[in-house]
Amino acid sequence: xxxxxxxxxxxxxxxxxxxxxxxxxxxxxxxxxxxxxxxxxxxxxxxxxxxxxxxxxxxxxxxxxxxxxxxxxxxxxxxxxxxxxxxxxxxxxxxxxxxxxxxxxxxxxxxxxxxxxxxxxxxxxxxxxxxxxxxxxxxxxxxxxxxxxxxxxxxxxxxxxxxxxxxxxxxxxxxxxxxxxxxxxxxxxxxxxxxxxxxxxxxxxxxxxxxxxxxxxxxxxxxxxxxxxxxxxxxxxxxxxxxxxxxxxxxxxxxxxxxxxxxxxxxxxxxxxxxxxxxxxxxxxxxxxxxxxxxxxxxxxxxxxxxxxxxxxxxxxxxxxxxxxxxxxxxxxxxxxxxxxxxxxxxxxxxxxxxxxxxxxxxxxxxxxxxxxxxxxxxxxxxxxxxxxxxxxxxxxxxxxxxxxxxxxxxxxxxxxxxxxxxxxxxxxxxxxxxxxxxxxxxxxxxxxxxxxxxxxxxxxxxxxxxxxxxxxxxxxxxxxxxxxxxxxxxxxxxxx
Numbered sequence: 001x002x003x004x005x006x007x008x009x010x011x012x013x014x015x016x017x018x019x020x021x022x023x024x025x026x027x028x029x030x031x032x033x034x035x036x037x038x039x040x041x042x043x044x045x046x047x048x049x050x051x052x053x054x055x056x057x058x059x060x061x062x063x064x065x066x067x068x069x070x071x072x073x074x075x076x077x078x079x080x081x082x083x084x085x086x087x088x089x090x091x092x093x094x095x096x097x098x099x100x101x102x103x104x105x106x107x108x109x110x111x112x113x114x115x116x117x118x119x120x121x122x123x124x125x126x127x128x129x130x131x132x133x134x135x136x137x138x139x140x141x142x143x144x145x146x147x148x149x150x151x152x153x154x155x156x157x158x159x160x161x162x163x164x165x166x167x168x169x170x171x172x173x174x175x176x177x178x179x180x181x182x183x184x185x186x187x188x189x190x191x192x193x194x195x196x197x198x199x200x201x202x203x204x205x206x207x208x209x210x211x212x213x214x215x216x217x218x219x220x221x222x223x224x225x226x227x228x229x230x231x232x233x234x235x236x237x238x239x240x241x242x243x244x245x246x247x248x249x250x251x252x253x254x255x256x257x258x259x260x261x262x263x264x265x266x267x268x269x270x271x272x273x274x275x276x277x278x279x280x281x282x283x284x285x286x287x288x289x290x291x292x293x294x295x296x297x298x299x300x301x302x303x304x305x306x307x308x309x310x311x312x313x314x315x316x317x318x319x320x321x322x323x324x325x326x327x328x329x330x331x332x333x334x335x336x337x338x339x340x341x342x343x344x345x346x347x348x349x350x351x352x353x354x355x356x357x358x359x360x361x362x363x364x365x366x367x368x369x370x371x372x373x374x375x376x377x378x379x380x381x382x383x384x385x386x387x388x389x390x391x392x393x394x395x396x397x398x399x400x401x402x403x404x405x406x407x408x409x410x411x412x413x414x415x416x417x418x419x420x421x422x423x424x425x426x427x428x429x430x431x432x433x434x435x436x437x438x439x440x441x442x443x444x445x446x447x448x449x450x451x452x453x454x455x456x457x458x459x460x461x462x463x464x465x466x467x468x469x470x471x472x473x474x475x476x477x478x479x480x481x482x483x484x485x486x487x488x489x490x491x492x493x494x495x496x497x
Contacts, residue, residue: 054119
């Protein structure tokens with residue numbers, strides 16, 4: 001997948017140095033249309049690669065952006081919190097998200113919305129303009145686009161509920177507004193199921209190293225299973241997950257060491273089912289997780305190139321998360337508790353813990369790391385399938401859970417329950433954008449987060465955790481204010497009216 005981003009770089013460079021030779025044979029620019037651009041396999045690959053790049057704008061939190069999967073799916077939960085920043089409070093939107101005081105005017109949801117629909121629009125273009133055109137890799141490119149469109153819609157419907165469902169390119173300004181109508185989430189899920197069912201049967205199980213990171217059949221099946229589970233369709237989810245585990249060509253496995261998964265920027269190992277790809281350096285394809293998740297006032301103590309202050313000190317492991325690890329659990333080694341901050345500690349009165357999962361010690365330019373963001377790892381397959389067995393029967397849930405636990409250095413469990421699996425997911429995927437989604441899907445969000453709010457207020461009273469924090473646990477996010485301002489027919493989610 002790294003080559004996908006390299007292709008984007010080459011495309012940008014080629015535009016600058018493009019030859020004028022042969023321009024008389026080109027379509028006059030006044031007659032140039034989107035459709036006329038798509039002719040060759042390279043044309044379609046460009047728009048497909050750009051469809052992947054839209055994920056970067058959602059997964060990361062670079063300077064100048066305000067949206068991130070890790071904030072909306074992890075920092076919203078009891079797993080992580082923030083370190084209060086007295087020097088630069090540009091991260092206050094994330095604090096509001098963490099405290100359930102977020103409003104439609106806070107821009108944190110804006111980038112999620114715009115980047116998702118930007119990616120969807122590119123996928124729609126590829127699918128639509130492939131009709132009637134024959135080119136190399138056509139079936140695979142369409143399947144990748146359908147996977148990505150399903151992925152974008154999966155997060156949109158999870159975060160916002162009913163959303164506009166757009167599956168065709170808009171031919172006119174008026175048509176774009178007509179498409180901008182929220183439809184019932186059930187209709188959105190129907191499209192997600194359709195896209196992913198079609199994609200899973202076309203996508204390859206693996207790629208060569210040059211294309212590592214692209215969507216695979218396993219990624220499509222795993223995402224499909226996740227969306228089935230969100231809709232209570234555990235039998236259907238079980239079949240998809242079993243197809244991954246029992247496949248003779250199953251390319252996935254747990255690495256020997258938990259820490260190994262995160263070494264060197266979370267590379268595309270056999271444990272990664274799908275992750276958002278980044279490249280270090282000055283191509284605007286980098287990630288900033290390492291900086292964002294370290295204490296804002298750590299300066300050069302933790303970062304050789306020095307810390308920045310804007311929107312850092314995020315995704316900080318909570319006291320409750322740290323206390324939830326069993327004795328001897330090797331996964332706890334990925335949380336560092338050595339940084340002392342007497343002024344604004346979040347743990348044990350003087351400590352600001354931080355995750356080490358996203359460290360990239362080898363990057364050469366400040367903030368510009370090449371660390372990828374994992375959306376799905378093989379333990380997702382194992383623990384999701386274990387949950388399906390607990391709910392539906394038909395398999396050995398204990399063994400699936402214990403495969404994950406053995407790697408963590410823990411003793412095996414017997415007669416695992418749903419709560420056991422939820423706990424195991426909390427520990428396995430801490431700081432990886434998983435916890436909040438599980439709490440909402442299993443109906444535990446309100447109870448868990450109210451109790452978490454009590455603990456947070458007791459630990460950090462005053463201005464850090466405001467009095468109105470955690471008073472109403474909202475399961476959806478607000479429709480961004482700019483969407484409502486642009487189209488008066490768009491309705492806000494009831495929790496934010």
